[in-house]
Amino acid sequence: MQPLQDQVALVTGGSSGIGAGVAKCLAQAGAKVVVNYSSSAEGAQQVVREIESEGGTAISVQADVSQADRVQHLFQQLFDVFGTIDILVNNAGLQKDAAFVDMTLDDWNKVISVNLTGQFLCSQQAVKEFLRRGIVPERSCAAGKIICMSSVHEVIPWAGRCNYAASKGGVMLLMQSMAQELAPQKIRINSIGPGAIQTPINRSAWETPYAKAKLLNLIPYNRIGVVEDIGKAAVWLASDESDYVTGTTLYVDGGMTLYPGFATGG
Numbered sequence: 001m002q003p004l005q006d007q008v009a010l011v012t013g014g015s016s017g018i019g020a021g022v023a024k025c026l027a028q029a030g031a032k033v034v035v036n037y038s039s040s041a042e043g044a045q046q047v048v049r050e051i052e053s054e055g056g057t058a059i060s061v062q063a064d065v066s067q068a069d070r071v072q073h074l075f076q077q078l079f080d081v082f083g084t085i086d087i088l089v090n091n092a093g094l095q096k097d098a099a100f101v102d103m104t105l106d107d108w109n110k111v112i113s114v115n116l117t118g119q120f121l122c123s124q125q126a127v128k129e130f131l132r133r134g135i136v137p138e139r140s141c142a143a144g145k146i147i148c149m150s151s152v153h154e155v156i157p158w159a160g161r162c163n164y165a166a167s168k169g170g171v172m173l174l175m176q177s178m179a180q181e182l183a184p185q186k187i188r189i190n191s192i193g194p195g196a197i198q199t200p201i202n203r204s205a206w207e208t209p210y211a212k213a214k215l216l217n218l219i220p221y222n223r224i225g226v227v228e229d230i231g232k233a234a235v236w237l238a239s240d241e242s243d244y245v246t247g248t249t250l251y252v253d254g255g256m257t258l259y260p261g262f263a264t265g266g
């Protein structure tokens with residue numbers, strides 16, 4: 001029996017990067033996966049094809065997670081096909097970087113609405129279904145599991161990206177508050193805090209040898225992460241193997257949150 005056998009998982013922003021990697025790992029663990037995308041239908045279809053080629057089950061569904069009506073529609077489509085949801089991975093996110101004094105209100109609002117409000121909207125829909133359905137012991141001892149894709153920047157300030165850092169700091173307390181409120185209903189909610197994972201969102205940080213060397217200075221484990229590092233953590237957090245874990249951020253960061261500047265005495 002696979003750890004996520006017959007469970008239904010939704011991965012938002014699943015057409016690229018970490019979301020695509022997580023979707024594939026969840027499918028390999030036995031979950032039926034809904035790959036949400038905002039604009040890249042082809043990217044999402046490619047993920048679906050890869051899952052199906054390995055014998056898994058997946059569909060792709062378009063929705064902008066920052067829009068309440070689109071999120072409702074996304075969940076309705078998921079229910080129409082799979083009937084219910086067991087695992088939500090709030091992964092969709094973006095950056096709109098600018099120096100603080102130059103940051104426009106649009107840049108601020110866009111990042112907060114996708115990275116933070118999007119997680120609120122999707123979590124609310126998932127929790128409603130977890131509460132309606134309750135525990136199905138053959139699938140999991142929890143009534144539902146949510147994994148919030150946060151970042152090391154929920155605790156590390158980030159100059160030039162105050163909208164992004166504020167959104168991830170918000171995700172941390174959103175996750176902890178939901179976890180506290182919903183633990184009695186046997187709903188587990190945790191975050192993954194990735195460090196530097198090689199994906200399109202941070203291409204400028206690894207695509208030249210100079211940028212890569214600079215980035216490695218921040219990573220004690222001395223390698224840039226790959227999406228499978230996050231996928232494996234997501235499978236564990238979604239499975240009953242982590243049944244006593246809720247309200248926690250699991251940093252998957254090669255030690256980036258260990259203040260590497262102090263490694264030689266500061």
Ligand code: NAD
Pocket residue numbers: 012013014015016017018019036037038039040063064065066091092093094114149150151152193194195196197198199200201202
């Ligand atoms: P990515 O750009 O490949 O993935 C982000 C995904 O979110 C894309 O598929 C994008 O289309 C989707 N998206 C954007 N706006 C959306 C919307 N309104 N509705 C639905 N989907 C939307 O980058 P990634 O690195 O894979 O990022 C995934 C998550 O991981 C993000 O939340 C990001 O903040 C987080 N993260 C990434 C890193 C890293 O090093 N790559 C580090 C820390 C945290």
